[in-house]
Amino acid sequence: MAEHRLVVNGTTVTVAAPGLRSVAEVLREDLGLTAAKVACGRGECGACTVLVGGEPRMACSTPAILVRDEIETSEGLAEESERLRRSFADRGAFQCGFCTPGQIVHAIALLRRGISDPGRIRHELSGNLCRCTGYQAIVDCVVEAGS
Ligand code: FES
Ligand code: FES
Secondary structure (H helix, E strand, O other): OOEEEEEEOOEEEEEEOOOOOEHHHHHHHHOOOOOOOOOOOOOOOOOOEEEEOOEEEEHHHOEHHHOOOOEEOOOOOOOOOHHHHHHHHHHOOOOOOOOHHHHHHHHHHHHHOOOOOHHHHHHHHHHOOOOOOOOHHHHHHHHHHOO
16 A cells, blocks of 8 residues: 655654645544644635644645645644643633634744734734634734743
8 A cells, every 4th residue: 555654743654645635634534633623625714724844834725745844733732832822721812712723833833933023923823714703812822922
């Protein structure tokens, strides 16, 4: 059986050749990593955001077969995102929570780059849609986590 090698959260894993399947499908169905949510399934909402080579990517519309760099998911970023996640909880920056893993993963990429300006954070996160919170609390949390 043809196989494909990926590096996920620091570990090299071998999965069945994914064909045209997306990173989100491979993570969720083959590896049991379900934090990246699939909402729109077509690259429009950001719920499925993971980091590929440190850059935010829509896992639902990224073919797994094309990925060579490390994939980081919300599960693998649990320790690094602890302060940010606590801030989300304290400030009520989520309601249904469906968008939250994608927001957190994307925010980690911003924090690594030292981005702290609220306007810039709002702009950078504009591809991560949230139908519940109105965004201000999310931006506040990222600012707080980076301070
Ligand atoms: S589920 Fe991937 S962008 Fe919406
Ligand atoms: S918390 Fe519900 S979509 Fe963001």
